[in-house]
Amino acid sequence: MDNNKQPQLNGAYYGPSIPPAEHPHQHSHRRRGCCCCLFNILWITLVTIIILVALAILIFYLIVQPRPFKFTVTEAKLTEFNYTNNTLHYNLVLNFTARNPNKKLQILYDKAEGQAFYEGTRFNTTDEMTWLNSFRQYTKTTNRTSGVFSGKQVMVLDQDQLSHLQENKRSGIFDIDVKIYFTIRFSLNNFIPGDMKAKAKCELKVPLSSSNGTTVAAFKLTKCDVSY
Structure with a gap:
């Protein structure tokens, strides 16, 4: 018989080794890594959308101008x-022209409100245009309209403003500012986006005209500053 006997094992079971327990901070590292990846994806998507929108606007501007x-x-x-007596009595009639210089865009004038100012103080507000007399302006055309301020x-004017008023009376020419607030829409091949605001x-x-209609000088055609 073979005298080389194998050592006897005790009754315990020796299975695969148990891996060491993971520390909590390892899970937090994984979560932070996932959040960073998600943030990077969202950021890249947002930047891509912004670039595409900017390119679309640029192309539209170059085509439509x-x-x-x-x-x-x-x-x-x-x-x-x-x-007199801190009250301004006035009667002013203005004739305007509106020109659309665009080659491809038509303009729809939906509403216009006129405001008249003297020495920075508004003395009249009137509806120059409502839906009743709104109109479409075709490309490269000029339309006429008018406004009445009466x-x-x-008004309470200070001493400097009264001095300026006296200067205007002596010269017969009055410095009056008029602002027209528009609600308009652009039309491109019958595609009409939302309305927008403009100011002239x-x-x-x-x-000042005398009782017989004469004036000290002729009125000079005045171009208005238009902004959106």
């Missing part, structure tokens, strides 16, 4: 401008 409309005061008739307004600011020097 949108330009603001031109607004001009062609005539002004001031038959009354009298300040009535009286309580007109700095006028208006001669």
Whole structure:
């Protein structure tokens, strides 16, 4: 018999080794890694969308070449401008032209509100245009419109403003600012996006007409500053 006997094993079971327990900070590292990956994906997606939108706007601008409309005061008739007892009595009629310089864009004028100012103080607000007389302006065309500012307004002028008023009376020419606030829409091949706001600011020097209709000087055509 073979005397080389194998050592006897005890009754315990020796299975595969048990891996060491993971520390909690290892799970937190994995979670942070996943969050960073998700953030990077979202950031790249956002940047891509911004670039695509910017390219689309640039291409649209290069193709359409949108330009603001031109607004001009062609005539002004001031038959009354009298300040007594802190009250301004006035009667002003203005004729305007609006020109669309665009080659591909039409302009829809939906609404226009006119405001008249003297010495920085508003003395009249009137609806120059409503849906009743709104109109579509075709490309490369000019349309005429008018505005009437008439009535009286309580105004308190300081000493400097009164001095300027006296200078205007002596010269017969009054410095009046008019602002027109528009609600318009652009149309491209019958595609009409949402409306937008525009403002025309007109700095006028208006001669006062006498009772027989004569003035000290003729009114000079005045171009207005248009902004969106």
